[in-house]
Amino acid sequence: MSLSPRLRKSVLVIALSIPVIAYWRLRQPIDLTRVYRIGFESSPPRQFVDPDGKPAGPIIDMTAEAARRAGIRLEWV
Numbered sequence: 148m149s150l151s152p153r154l155r156k157s158v159l160v161i162a163l164s165i166p167v168i169a170y171w172r173l174r175q176p177i178d179l180t181r182v183y184r185i186g187f188e189s190s191p192p193r194q195f196v197d198p199d200g201k202p203a204g205p206i207i208d209m210t211a212e213a214a215r216r217a218g219i220r221l222e223w224v
Contacts, residue, residue, distance in 0.1 A: 182220045185210070 187202045189195050197203040202223045214221045 179218050179220075182222050183214075184222045184224050186224050 187194050187207065192204065194202060194204040194206045207223070211221060
């Protein structure tokens with residue numbers, strides 16, 4: 148299957164942009180005083196709403212632990 152020149156150019160621009168954006172984003176300091184809001188969706192068994200109405204599951208636990216280790220405060224929405 149051959150890509151059209153326009154599609155090939157778009158793929159190339161995206162492929163070259165991703166590392167640049169990632170590098171720029173990593174160079175930005177993380178504001179440890181800020182509370183970062185993070186969303187979730189109920190998709191059992193990986194993430195779900197517990198009986199108290201709070202997010203739960205292994206994905207939530209891993210993300211929360213990684214944020215705790217990095218000193219980042221999260222608010223689940």
